[in-house]
Amino acid sequence: MGGTKYRMREFAQYMAGVLNIPTDGGLKNLTKRSQRYAMYKVGPVLAVSHGIGIPSMTTLLQEVIKLLAYAKVANPIVFRLGTSGGLGIPAGSVVVSSWGLNGNLEKTHNIPILGKTRKFPSILDTRLSQEVHSLADPSDEFQTFLGGTMGADDFYRGQGRLDGPFCDYTEQDKLAYLTKLSEMGVRNIEMEAPALAAMLTEAGVRGGVVCVTFLDRLQGDQVTPSKATLTDWQNRPMILIGRYIEKYLKK
Ligand SMILES: O=P(O)(O)O[C@H]1O[C@H](CO)[C@@H](O)[C@H]1O
Numbered sequence: 503m504g505g506t507k508y509r510m511r512e513f514a515q516y517m518a519g520v521l522n523i524p525t526d527g528g529l530k531n532l533t534k535r536s537q538r539y540a541m542y543k544v545g546p547v548l549a550v551s552h553g554i555g556i557p558s559m560t561t562l563l564q565e566v567i568k569l570l571a572y573a574k575v576a577n578p579i580v581f582r583l584g585t586s587g588g589l590g591i592p593a594g595s596v597v598v599s600s601w602g603l604n605g606n607l608e609k610t611h612n613i614p615i616l617g618k619t620r621k622f623p624s625i626l627d628t629r630l631s632q633e634v635h636s637l638a639d640p641s642d643e644f645q646t647f648l649g650g651t652m653g654a655d656d657f658y659r660g661q662g663r664l665d666g667p668f669c670d671y672t673e674q675d676k677l678a679y680l681t682k683l684s685e686m687g688v689r690n691i692e693m694e695a696p697a698l699a700a701m702l703t704e705a706g707v708r709g710g711v712v713c714v715t716f717l718d719r720l721q722g723d724q725v726t727p728s729k730a731t732l733t734d735w736q737n738r739p740m741i742l743i744g745r746y747i748e749k750y751l752k753k
């Protein structure tokens with residue numbers, strides 16, 4: 503899974519290459535007339551887009567969990583291949599998440615159910631995240647880190663940005679917050695990880711979050727690399743996940 507339709511098409515195409523699966527007739531979007539998400543299948547790999555943020559991602563994830571159950575898929579593994587803002591690491595680095603943190607700095611996904619807020623632990627499979635991290639190669643043109651991921655409910659103030667339309671805190675407040683996150687072991691900020699971790703844990707499905715970082719948030723708020731660079735960087739999580747899937751299928 504990943505935010506955009508384009509990225510998930512690219513991932514499906516990439517996996518076709520890794521697994522040597524011909525796509526002569528072209529990749530088909532399996533969602534047909536539904537225009538909200540896109541879904542491609544290449545051999546045993548399902549690539550699905552999930553949009554921006556927790557409500558969009560969890561709606562899609564629950565549909566996929568049902569789909570996997572109806573299809574009687576044994577031991578599925580779910581990965582999110584995303585983009586994020588890094589904390590104290592070079593832009594273009596990849597972060598393999600070990601846990602998710604919500605905007606209240608709790609390792610839980612909090613959701614109101616029947617009028618009461620319930621909290622679900624957002625821990626990811628440690629062995630899986632360590633194994634994916636171990637597939638980073640010294641010859642890769644990017645660094646890969648293992649660490650916590652904060653999933654905010656907002657791109658601007660929810661991530662401590664100063665460049666949004668609303669701003670009611672100072673640069674000093676922002677840096678104190680980001681430094682606190684960094685000291686807690688958070689390596690990157692995006693908008694889905696705690697919910698994905700919690701929902702997979704509740705479903706008993708193994709999974710992970712692997713995101714490239716578009717900038718170092720300790721250095722600024724604006725995503726400045728060119729579109730071409732960002733498009734290229736989005737392929738980096740695919741490289742690690744491709745290695746994992748290839749290895750897993752050989753076992
Ligand atoms: O790159 P994707 O997967 O879309 O993820 C990140 O990008 C979006 C914000 O621009 C959020 O969904 C965030 O989590």
Ligand SMILES: O=c1cc[nH]c(=O)[nH]1
Pocket residue numbers: 585586587588657661691692693716
């Ligand atoms: O800083 C960033 C970059 C990408 N996605 C996010 O949610 N935040």
